[in-house]
Amino acid sequence: MKLSQIRYFVVVAEELHFGRAARRLHRSQPPVSRQIRLLEEELGVELFKRNTQSVTLTHAGKVFLREIQPVLNTIEHATDAAKRAAAGHIGTLSIGMTASIMFGILPRILTEFRQRYPDVVVNLRLATKAEQLAAVKECRLSVGLVRSLSQDPDLCHEALLDEPLEVAMGPSNPLAAKAQIQLKDLANEGFILYRGHSPTSVADKIISACHTAGFSPRIVQETDDMQSAAALAALGIGVTLIASSLKQLGLPGLVCRPVLQGTVPLTIRLYAVYMRSEISTELTAFLSLVRIMCQANQPESPV
Incomplete structure (x- = not known):
């Protein structure tokens, strides 16, 4: 049983007309009719009664529609969730920071990020620079926000x-x-x-x-x-x-x-510190937003 066959069946069941169903599916009518016949053969039951005047669901068709509709909805939701996760819209992001950074641009960045990515869970952790660097290396933090560089070659430092x-x-x-x-x-x-x-x-x-x-x-x-x-x-x-x-x-x-x-x-410079080998889609989205907002707030004459 193919997912496309299930989708075709649900649309035909909703329209009770093969021509209208085909138009909704952006297909010609013959392939839709053929897939419904293949589905009926696989199930071993007749799902629709067809004549020259109308198309109606059989009792088996009504039961199948009732049972398969939630399954199709779940599959479509899962497909959408997977695509959103791949784009960084779903997931978890752990951010470390020193307390002083909370008084700068970070609150605005977090507000904007949560508005853009409401399904990403953001965990904040106040920590010293040394604690952040250790947590980033151990993958307990996605990114650390610090005010000075470290000399650890395993860490990527990005000036913000x-x-x-x-x-x-x-x-x-x-x-x-x-x-x-x-x-x-x-x-x-x-x-x-x-x-x-x-x-x-x-x-x-x-x-x-x-x-x-x-x-x-x-x-x-x-x-x-x-x-x-x-x-x-x-x-x-x-x-x-x-x-x-x-x-x-x-x-x-x-x-x-x-x-x-x-x-x-x-x-004084603000840096993002992260493991180059551990850049998730959520972190990529966060860093992209941070770069944009920090650039917009950059002083005219930094040293």
Whole structure:
């Protein structure tokens, strides 16, 4: 029994007219009639009573229609689901991120992705960069979103967006009176920096930028994330550099000002990290949307 024969039978049963059924099926009438006869021969029953005036279902035909219609609907649903899954519209996507990324463009990306792909289950996991890299390699995460590169050759790093950095400080700091701040103006300030120094870490990028500006930062406190650094800065413990989107934290006493090196704003880069050998259709769809939305939000003068 062929699926096409079942489809032909259902349409003929609905139309009770071979000519109209053939037109609905975009076929000529003889092939439709032939397939119905072959189906009847295989079943060993007559499904239709035919004469020159009308076509009607036999009792066997009515029972067969009642039983086969749900089966056909299930097959058509499964076929559609398979095609949608192949296009990335159905499945599961596990996304890792550091907490600070939740205050940037990511919420808009997730909203848009869920609207476009409502049948893809999105699992979010807050994790440090090291935790994300390990989870991506072990296929527990589809993709990680981090603010610095790793040196692992097994991982693919894709630059997505350069976000402006801002100086975060308490309201009593004299620099809070400025509309924008040159990095060199922070030479005498105590810095709150991030742990985990490496040649590609956020902390080392800040230290390198300070060296370019002509000074070595005096570190008074280290912390694990930008939110903690911003909270300590708001208390007057020192100054720190945070992604501009973290101003949305709304911490009491937190003052943020754009930071420049000469005429160029300092920025921090956002990366997608994934295994090149484990790119699913869901991840392909997600990365495509991320690229489009990040490009639309790219600052004019990234560094």
